[in-house]
Amino acid sequence: MTDAAPLWFDPALCLIDGRWQAPAGGETLPLTNPSDGSPLCQIARGDARDINAAVAAARAALEGGWGEMTATDRGRILSRMGQMVLERCETLAQLEAMDVGKPLTQARADAVALARYLEFYGGAADKLHGDTIPYQAGYTVYTLREPHGVTGHIVPWNYPMQIIGRSVGAALAMGNACVLKPAEEACLTALAFAQIAVEAGLPAGALNVVSGIGAEAGAALAGHPGVDHISFTGSVRTGALVQQAAGANVVPVTLELGGKSPQLVFDDADLDAALPFLVNAGIQNAGQTCSAASRILVQRGVYDQVRAAMAEAYSKLTVGPALSDLRLGPLISTRQKEIVEGYLAKGADLTIAAQGVLSDAASDRGAYVRPTLFADVAADHPLAQEEIFGPVQVLIPFEDEAEAVRIANSTEYGLVAGIWTRDGARQMRLAKRLRAGQVFLNNYGAGGGVELPFGGVGKSGHGREKGFKALYGFSQLKTVAAYHG
Numbered sequence: 001m002t003d004a005a006p007l008w009f010d011p012a013l014c015l016i017d018g019r020w021q022a023p024a025g026g027e028t029l030p031l032t033n034p035s036d037g038s039p040l041c042q043i044a045r046g047d048a049r050d051i052n053a054a055v056a057a058a059r060a061a062l063e064g065g066w067g068e069m070t071a072t073d074r075g076r077i078l079s080r081m082g083q084m085v086l087e088r089c090e091t092l093a094q095l096e097a098m099d100v101g102k103p104l105t106q107a108r109a110d111a112v113a114l115a116r117y118l119e120f121y122g123g124a125a126d127k128l129h130g131d132t133i134p135y136q137a138g139y140t141v142y143t144l145r146e147p148h149g150v151t152g153h154i155v156p157w158n159y160p161m162q163i164i165g166r167s168v169g170a171a172l173a174m175g176n177a178c179v180l181k182p183a184e185e186a187c188l189t190a191l192a193f194a195q196i197a198v199e200a201g202l203p204a205g206a207l208n209v210v211s212g213i214g215a216e217a218g219a220a221l222a223g224h225p226g227v228d229h230i231s232f233t234g235s236v237r238t239g240a241l242v243q244q245a246a247g248a249n250v251v252p253v254t255l256e257l258g259g260k261s262p263q264l265v266f267d268d269a270d271l272d273a274a275l276p277f278l279v280n281a282g283i284q285n286a287g288q289t290c291s292a293a294s295r296i297l298v299q300r301g302v303y304d305q306v307r308a309a310m311a312e313a314y315s316k317l318t319v320g321p322a323l324s325d326l327r328l329g330p331l332i333s334t335r336q337k338e339i340v341e342g343y344l345a346k347g348a349d350l351t352i353a354a355q356g357v358l359s360d361a362a363s364d365r366g367a368y369v370r371p372t373l374f375a376d377v378a379a380d381h382p383l384a385q386e387e388i389f390g391p392v393q394v395l396i397p398f399e400d401e402a403e404a405v406r407i408a409n410s411t412e413y414g415l416v417a418g419i420w421t422r423d424g425a426r427q428m429r430l431a432k433r434l435r436a437g438q439v440f441l442n443n444y445g446a447g448g449g450v451e452l453p454f455g456g457v458g459k460s461g462h463g464r465e466k467g468f469k470a471l472y473g474f475s476q477l478k479t480v481a482a483y484h485g
């Protein structure tokens with residue numbers, strides 16, 4: 001680790017029942033810095049035994065101090081955690097940059113987003129309540145909003161802080177006790193978050209964190225009969241496995257999966273306003289973003305202009321080590337680099353409109369690829385259909401609104417869509433017709449905005465996280481019908 005980001009916790013331990021402890025198997029896994037391939041540290045290789053202990057600790061917390069705490073007091077702790085995240089912002093950003101390969105500016109924004117989630121859900125903890133319901137004579141009927149109980153949170157490596165904030169933050173606000181399984185590729189900020197929770201006075205067992213391999217600790221959590229709800233963020237393939245495992249115990253699952261999100265640019269669009277969003281939403285976090293706008297659909301009348309402007313922007317993109325804070329860092333791993341290079345090879349028959357450049361500091365030991373913009377891509381080409389999870393965007397021309405909608409809705413995903421047009425009626429029509437969980441009109445937020453409900457349709461998943469509405473998903477309703485004559 002660097003002096004700038006010293007670890008003030010031991011990453012080779014799991015947080016269970018408020019205590020950092022060695023995993024039952026006594027084994028560790030290496031974390032690697034994707035910017036140069038150097039070893040970062042060892043993390044705990046938790047397994048089913050640690051998950052069992054974590055679930056038991058969470059259950060005990062619900063029956064003890066955490067379960068008895070008022071919503072207002074829960075909110076206060078979350079708000080305190082948010083403040084502590086802000087105080088540690090620079091350290092957290094450095095850890096995320098080294099662990100994920102994310103440029104420092106983006107990592108800083110993620111730390112601030114984590115703080116915002118904690119503030120937002122801290123403030124919301126005591127705002128959601130039940131109703132009274134008019135019923136038959138002699139009755140008083142009301143509903144209680146209650147936590148699910150023990151919630152499992154399985155998160156990926158690409159935005160650890162943001163995803164932990166939105167799912168664990170909302171779950172704790174509603175009074176659940178959480179078991180978090182971060183990704184084995186990058187989990188330092190998940191562990192730092194756990195330490196912050198301890199320091200902020202979160203009662204023992206309310207948050208338990210077990211790092212480890214997906215097929216071991218993750219599968220044990222997904223299939224655990226003592227868990228009452230699972231929030232999973234990751235790939236479609238793993239999401240299906242998690243849903244199946246949880247389904248065997250009739251446990252509800254929220255799935256936040258992948259995407260192939262489009263931005264639609266019409267002839268009447270404000271192109272100057274659109275350009276930064278078209279490019280940035282494709283290359284943010286080196287394209288390893290579920291809501292990346294990897295398809296840019298452009299109407300014929302402005303197609304050449306958009307292509308030229310994007311190509312110029314691409315030629316200025318520089319890739320380098322995360323701590324040098326260029327526009328793009330490396331991919332998470334050499335394995336991910338091979339996957340992206342495989343897609344670039346599949347695009348050998350296509351026209352490359354432009355590519356970014358590697359900085360001199362981007363060594364062979366890092367997982368670097370040049371951001372690549374393909375032009376004139378057919379809507380059914382694999383590069384226009386499959387999630388690549390790298391800095392690759394395709395330009396697809398269209399004639400009219402009907403064709404734009406058909407192409408936009410032609411993938412198996414439906415996470416986010418952007419529409420660039422000055423025509424208000426078209427904005428309203430398309431906002432309804434596009435299959436996506438979020439639609440942005442004349443802007444594009446690649447998942448930004450803690451206040452905005454987020455989630456997918458189709459293979460992008462189901463359920464909604466973020467925003468106030470997420471609190472409904474992390475709680476359940478009990479109806480109380482009192483007969484008093």
Ligand SMILES: NC(=O)c1ccc[n+]([C@@H]2O[C@H](COP(=O)([O-])OP(=O)(O)OC[C@H]3O[C@@H](n4cnc5c(N)ncnc54)[C@H](O)[C@@H]3O)[C@@H](O)[C@H]2O)c1
Nearest residue numbers: 155156157182183214215218219234235238256257258290
């Ligand atoms: N919709 C969203 O909000 C969102 C956000 C970020 C990433 N994603 C998606 O995540 C994917 C990339 O992330 P990834 O490669 O880390 O995904 P992944 O599915 O490989 O891993 C995600 C998590 O699942 C765990 N896991 C792996 N196998 C498991 C199993 N059998 N049982 C239980 N858990 C298991 C992993 O350890 C990790 O913690 C992309 O498809 C991306 O679009 C979606």
Ligand SMILES: C[N+](C)(C)CC=O
Nearest residue numbers: 159162289290446447
């Ligand atoms: C929504 N977001 C950006 C936090 C994560 C997507 O990968």
